[in-house]
Amino acid sequence: MSNPDEGRSRAAVIGDGIEWVSRWSFRWVGIALGAVLVGLIVKFAWSIILPVALALIITSVLAPLAGFFERRLRFPTALSAGAALLTAIGAIVGTAFALAPSIGGQTSDIASDTLKGIERVQKWVQESDIVSKAQIDTALQAIQDRLASSSGDIANGVLVATGAVTSAVITLIVSLILTFLFLKDGRKFIPWASGIAGDRVGRHLTEVLSRAWATLGGFIRTQALVSFIDAVFIGIGLVLVGVPLAIPLAVLTFFGGFIPIVGAFVVGAVAVLVALVSVGWNGALIVLLVILAVQQLEGNVLSPWLQSKSMNLHAAVVLLSVALGSTLFGIIGAFLAVPVVAVTAVVLRYLNEQASVAVGSPSSPDQRIEISTGEGAALEVDDDTTAETTDETAGETAGAPARSKPGLFSRLRKS
Template structure:
């Protein structure tokens, strides 16, 4: 009967059904796109508030283990958090105090070597095969000077903008520290509060997603810190052996750049090679380049797969696109936050996929297209499924 009915339909009715389905999908897509646009607008407008919160969450993933250990020893929550924060501030201040004198001392020498390099470039331009005359070089320098003088107002505006940005950064850091304190102190109460006030059926799902995102984010930050530390130590030792100025500062930059995958390593490595080229010459620069390439190969082929395994389950292309989008939208801080945000989003999508698989009775990898009714365990046992019970089970949210 169904076959006859299907054969009796004309093309116009089939086209109309398909068009209506396409229209419904298109309207749903537009609605979702509009909702995402509104969400992006809200994030942009409240970024000054969201940024300290995000930084505090990342800091909490690193500081929570010592806080938890101190609380397990009987220390009050506020005292445990305060002791951990003070220790973290002392560590950061100690690193800066240890590196700053070397940076100040070697930066003067590096500036002198850069000036000598400029003189060498001028002599090279004046010699064969270019044979640029001194008058032409003076004319080019004069043009650059005039351009800088005419842009004085813009440069001054940029300086004031930089001062304002530095002030905003200090406010953001202070706010993030305060938020971190309260997150570490009252964090364990958040999930029960969320589950209780949201209610069923969304409350348990929000709590479950939050736990998995927190676990993934903490594992990523701690693992990336270990990988970045190993990179910084190995590259720093190589720079010290070669005799590159600012080796300790470059090692710290390498450690910080490790938290921005792909792009951070490229920028930190390029800076090290550039300083080696200016200070020591092309041979040492090539040696430094070889050291950086070897360490990056060790990281990409051994450390990352071994330490992170498949916990992140993010393709390199997704990581690169996330870093590019974050950097183009929010600058350096966006590049830093891109991978943690992408990891959290991937975990949310993974949780949703597992929930859908549970409702449909499928495996995590999806149904086997080659399996038929013969592979159904209930069919093999001869038991008939109860449609009403299955419908009730599917309607319940686990």
């Protein structure tokens, strides 16, 4: 076989290589600029994107319940959506009311233990040689001076906190309204988007959106399982140590598990404080060790492993996505990072499948790619890249060969 570069000068070969690198570098720069533009759009439209994202997550949890009301109880669509949403709100409120008597019955004991704990700490500080009374007085005076000099900053901080609480309440209300609308009319979105995209792209869009929706539901179920396991282990530890309010704290741990970083920290701090004022330093230390062990198990083993299984993501990808999301958007970013990366991975996998079909080399010899058309038909592509659709073959004569379909990229080029 002859060498195509034979007879060419060395400068020409190097120039071709530089030209190839330049073209691809320019393309990657364009992709990077596009990513920056998307980031700016997300930043300025965050007040709209956040409630929509939260509503989609809540909808993925309540959709099976709404479907149960509609199929089994024959409720109308709007009534099924409203019943599912009200059932969820009622379950949360009912849980709070169920735990209220146990919390109220032990409040006086906790308050008494808290006062005793404070007196114990004061006595220990006074009797020990670690901190002298003069040092305590100096520290208190420094705190007072700091508070006096920072009164303006504190007032601004209170205003900012008040604004954040107001924004959170508005976001929650908007998210609940959107959840009702998504439960009622969400099933119409994929057919509508497929119709807008046209016949060539609509089938692919339908399949990608269906896979993304299934992946999102898997994330929520996995996160609920992880939070439940945390609540069980921490609750067992609290019961064994003899900490009061063990069950309410375990329930709080379950809900706190849905808020990355801060949720676990706040719930753990509350449990340790309750243990400190109720059973003393030894019990508080044991509770702290139990919480740290469970959180390390969750953060480094359980959550990455389960999420990587349910969403087909590597554990390292899950950890890095949470770190990046928390850096860019804080707590909400950490919570939304994993589902966003999972949906992105769904799109990339589908594009890879279609690219393999287009070049006639699926990733495995036995690979078959099934594309849902959203109308009861399915497009199956085997290792010979032969495509068949039940809708298209319905009108063909018996024994007629199926028509071969080009891949996604060739379709986009033709369109």
